[in-house]
Amino acid sequence: MNTDVLDSNLPLAERAYRELRQAIVRGEFEAGARLRLEELAQRFAVSSSPLREALNRLSQQGLVRALENRGFRVAPLTAEGVNDLVRVRTLIECEALRDAMAHGGDAWESGIVAAAHALALVERRLGDEARVLDDDWSARHRAFHLSLYAACTSPLLLELADVLFDNAERYRRWAARNRQAPRRKHDEHQQLMKVVLARDADAATALLRQHVGHTGQLVAAALKLAS
Template structure:
C-alpha cells in the first residue's frame, strides 16, 4: 500500500474516503494480523494523512465489525473466530440471497453483460495462474470480488447493495487469512460458472440455492482451518 495518496486518487475521491478504503483494503488483505493494535500515529505516516481522517476511517470500520474499539486504548483489528464466521454467514445468506433474487428479477441487458464480462475476466486470470495459488493473488481477488458484486448490481435496493459490499469484504478477510494457513487450495471456477448460468437463466430459486452452497462451503473451510482440522475435500 502506498504511503501517500496519489494525485489521481486524491482528485477522484475525498481524502477521508481514500484513507478509509486503503485501510479497509489493508485489513482485508491481512496486512495487519487479527488482534493487531492499530495506532493512529503510525497509520497517519503510512497513509500520508492527518489523524482526523484516520480516526474517521477506524470508527467506520468499527461500525462494520472489522475493527474493535478499546475503551481508552484505541483500536485493534477484529479477531477471526468460528463464532464470527457462523454469524457472518447467517447474515450473508439473508442479505445476498435477497439481493441476488432482486437482481434476477430486475436486472436488464446491461446487468447481464456485466455479469458475463466479470465472469470472463475472472476466467482469464484463472487460466493465467493455472494450478498455482489464487486466493492470495491480488488480481484474482479483485476480479473474484467484481464477479460476485456484478451478480447483485441489478438489485434495486441501494441499502442491500451497500450491505453486500461490506459483508463481502468481511468474508474476504476470513478467506484471505484462511488461504494463508490452509494446506491446499480450493478451486471455485465451476461454482462461479454454474452460478452465472442460472442467474442469467433467471432461475432465482436455483441461483439462491447455488449461492447458499457456495457461501456454506467457504464457511466450512474457514471454520475447519480456524479449528485446525482441514476438511477432506480441500486436501
C-alpha cells in the same frame, strides 16, 4: 471495495478509509493487532483526524473493534465470527440476488458474463497458485459476485453486500495462507452464472447459499486447525 489504485484526489478521510480498509482485508495487519494512530499516520501519510474517522467507519463495518477509551484493534478471526458472517451473507446476498434477477435487463446480464469471463481468464493464468492471494484474481472475484447483485433496486442491500464481501475476503485470505489444499471455485462460479442467467431464482439462491456456506466451512476448519 475496489482494489484498483486509489484516487489521490479523494478527500483525506475517504482516502484513509479506503487504504486502511484495503490493508486490513488483505491481511497486512494481524487479527487483534492494535491500530495506533501515530503509526497509521506515518504509514498512510495522513493526520490523525481523518484516520480516526476512517477507524470509526471500519468499526461499524466489523473490520475493526473500538476499545472504550483505549483506541482500536483489528477485529479477531474466529469460527463463531465466520459462522455468523455466513449466516448474514446468506440472508443479504440471496435477497439482493432475487431482487436483481427480478429487475435486471440485458446490460445486467452482459455485465455478469463479462465479469465471469474476466475471472476465468485470470484463473487460467494463475493455474495452481493460491488465487485468493492474487490481487488481480481477488478484484475480479469481487467484481463477479457484485455483478450478480448489480440490478438490485435496494441501495442498502447493495451496500451491505459490499461490506460483507470484504469481511469474507479477509477470512478467505487468512485461510488461503493456512490450509494445505487450494479450493477450486471456477465450476461453482460458472454454474452460478448459468442459473442466474436462466432466471431460476430458487436454483440460483440455493447455489449461492451453498457457495457461501462452503467457503465458511473451509475457513472454520482452518481456524480450528490453527487454534
